[in-house]
Amino acid sequence: MGKRALYLVLVTFFVTFFINQSTAQTERGWILFHKMLKQMDDLTIQDRVDVILALNDSLDDVLPVDYEWQSDEIDGIRSLIATGFSFDYPPEKIAAACKILFQSYKFGAIKREALNFLEVILSGELTARRLATLTRISAKLAGLGDDFRIPFLREITANDYPEENIAAASDFLLNAQNKHISLDRALVVAIVNLKQISDSRALKSELSAALNDLLRQRAKQDRLIxxxxxxxxxxxxxxxxxxxxxxxxxxxxxxxxxxxxxxxLTTLEKAAKEQLDYESLYAKILQRIGSEHLLSDKEFKKICDNEFQIQKKKSIHRQQANANRQNVEPAHLNESEFSKKLRKIVDEYLGTPYLWGGNSKWGIDCSGFTQRVFSRLGISLPRVSHQQYRSGKKIPQDQLRPGDLVFFSNNYYNEVDHVGIYLGNGKFCHASCSKGVTISNFNKHYYQVHYVGAKRYFEL
Incomplete structure (x- = not known):
């Protein structure tokens, strides 16, 4: 028998002897390794001997003979050795990794988290203190989910960042999560700042500013929605x-x-309905608001209302000037031809749905309907009902005839807000909010109560 074969037999004998003679201490000191390796059926005797010898060299100065192993420590060492052999690491590399893992426990490593770093430990790129830090950070960020925690752990594992900086970056990520900030963006911010800023105080200041900026962006996004x-x-x-x-x-x-x-929006909507230049009005409102600071809602409303009234007065003045330049006399039409043509045009619109601000057969409102009908008759009318009421010749109710416009009010101030075309025989046609373009009984009590007056725009 050669010397090497004799050596293997002796080592195997002593390993077996210590396992059999130390049943009360199977989880103390070196006995753990002997027992653990014996249970790894896929290891050869040579593998076990080589690892034992390597562990002896590596852990001799740090592992007490009577050290009492905890169950999670045993799981960690067993997993590390098994992983080392599966990746074909030499026994010396596996033993060195076991030493790092064992020493990290002394530095407060969270043992279950250490299992996430087995491959990195085996690579020999971590110190025991660094491993302890990584396990604590890993546990601290467990609530982030692996989609965000693992990329961050890979970054701090691959780079030698100061522990204080790592702690600041991890705190930033937790604060972002607690404040419901997008973790995708927060992760990018944390890693970029870790790479660019080495001074811990400056890093904390920058991350604090970044958190506030992300909060403002989130608030802006929520407000936009x-x-x-x-x-x-x-x-x-x-x-x-x-x-x-x-x-x-x-x-x-x-x-x-x-x-x-x-x-x-309500002010601009009202301007659009009255055919005012709402874009010009908006520009004026912006100009006024831009020169003010910290406006209250009351001050903001006052600016909108004032600019609307100015725009409205300008529009009225323009309309009056245009009316003065045009023939102020009503159009002269043949009574028979007019009545036939009027009724024919009105019939074309019957059933058209009501649409506020509409001006076509797809949808139309009351003043849009009267404007379109009269346009077909060669008569130009203002766009909205109260403007139509300001023009034309006032007609007493008992002198109404087909073609006259009849005006109504549904508001407290008795301002005109509805208009229709009188057809004769107590009937008038109008764009009703509920029925669209329809013919109604002018003598009905509801219309008589809300009736304001009538205007004529032609002579027969």
């Missing part, structure tokens, strides 16, 4: 959706309150 929903209520009543979207974005950027935003 809310304000877009508000603007959506105006889409079917507003002539330009693109313009409305621009107003919404401006409101979000300028951090206007919800109440101010709604009042602005």
């Amino acid at each position: 809310r304000y877009t929903a508000i603007a959506g209520n105006f889409y079917n009543r507003f002539p330009s959706k693109d313009f409305l979207n621009d107003v919404t974005i401006e409101a979000v950027d300028k951090n206007w309150s919800k109440e101010s935003f709604i009042h602005l």
Whole structure:
């Protein structure tokens, strides 16, 4: 028998002897390794001997003979040795890794978390102290989920960042999660700042500023969602959706309150309905708001209302000037031809659905209907009902005839807000909010109560 074979037999004998003679100490000191290796059926005797010898060299100065192993420590060592052999690491490398793992326990490593770093431990790129830090950070960030925790752990494992900086970055990620900030963005911010800033105090300051910035961005995004929903209520009543979207974005950027935003949309909607230049009005309102600071809702509303009245007065003056330049006498038409033509045009619109601000057969409102009908007759009318009421010749109710416009009010101030075309025999045609373009009984009590007056725009 050769010397090497004799050596293997003796080592195997002593390993078996110690296992059999130390049943009361099977989880103390070196006995753990002998027992553990014997249970690894896929290891040859040579593998076991080589690992025992390597462990002896590596752990001799750090492992007490009577050290009492805990169950999670045993799991860690067993997993590390098994992983080492599966990756074909030499016994010396496996033993060195076991020493790092064992020493990390002394530095407060969280033992179950250490199992996440077995491959890195075996590579020999970690110190025991560093491993202890990584296990604590891994446990600290467990709530983030592996999609965010693992990339961060890989980053701090691969780079020699100061422990204080790692702690600051991990605190930043936890704060971002607690404040419901996107972890995708927070992770990028944390890693970028770790790479660029080495001074711990400067890093903490930068991450604090970044957290506040992410909070502002999240608040802005939330506000955009809310304000877009508000603007959506105006889409079917507003002539330009693109313009409305621009107003919404401006409101979000300028951090206007919800109440101010709604009042602005209502003001612009009213201007559009009255055929005012709502884009010019909006520009004027922005100009006024831009020169003020920290406006209250009341101050904001006052600016909107004042600019609307100015725009409205200018529009009225322009209309009056245009009327003065045109023939102020009503158009002269043949009575028989007029009545036939009027009824024919009216019949074309019967059944057209009501649409606030509409001006076509796809949808139309009351003043849009009268304007379109009269346009077909060669007569130009203003767009909205109260403006139509200001023009034409006033006619007493008992002198009404086909073609006269009849005006109504449904508000407290008795201001004109509805109009129809008198057809004769107590009937008139109008665009009703509930029925669309229809013919109604002018003598009905409801219409008589809300009747304001009548105007004539032609002579027969």
